[in-house]
Amino acid sequence: MKLNFVTGNKYKVMEAKAILGKHGIEVVQVKLEKEEPKEFDLKKVAEMNALFFSKKLGEPVMVEDTGLFFHEYKNFPGNHPKLMYETLGYKGLLKLMDGVKDRRAEFRTVVAWCDGKKVKSFVGSVLGEVTNKIHGEKDDVMPYERIIKIDGEPVTYMSREKKNRISHRAKAFMQLGEYLCK
Template sequence: MITFITGNEHKVIEAENIFKDYDIKLEHVDLGYMEPQGTLEEVAEFGAKYASHKLNRPVIVEDAGLFIKALNGFPGTYSHYVQDTLGNQGILKLLNNVSDRYAEFRSVIGYCAPNSEPKT
């Protein structure tokens, strides 16, 4: 069993579908902690270390974001906040008259065991 730290039910469903192919069960725990500003790796490492220390067991966390080339990687690690505030229409407004709308969705998994440093 793996303890998966998230407050996002969609992430839980997606992870359960992935791990079931490997006969690995997930335990979902929502700690509701404040995420730092930083890279995906920094956010995932912080969350994994915090949760592992608090629960005293190995955990995984996931952080993800949409990185739009024409907007210098915005919204990136702020994707959830931007989606809640600007929404898709707001992001499209920012891309008005932009022909290259290349974007990447990036995801990072963080793992940490008690008394260890986190890994991504």
């Protein structure tokens, strides 16, 4: 089975291929500009984009929307972590967390699949903690992996295999794979 994945992010594609490939699903990256509405509901955003792109391409697609929720800041920045990172950078993010006691941060991903008619969504999450410093600045990883640790280990130092077992996105992809293989 072939499945179009609408994203411009190579890391997300690598993760999807690793997870969904185990289910015999071939992931094909489709680089189209996704709508990034001001909506704060990950599920609504993912489902809206899945329906739109499935109709546009005339084929089944999946899209994902990921949020980062800092417990100290009432779940801010929510589904706008990219904007926050691009605006503040690592130094600004760490400054925001300076002196904060509750450094917990939850990554939550919604993967939405649509065949042109029905939309199905799958949610994965992982709880981590914001580190006090930037790790692995030279490593080729997703931005937040440098300042988040899970079970005490900075994500940037985890093997790809370990990330693909525990990540929020992997959990959602696993659910999608199981659904499509029924």
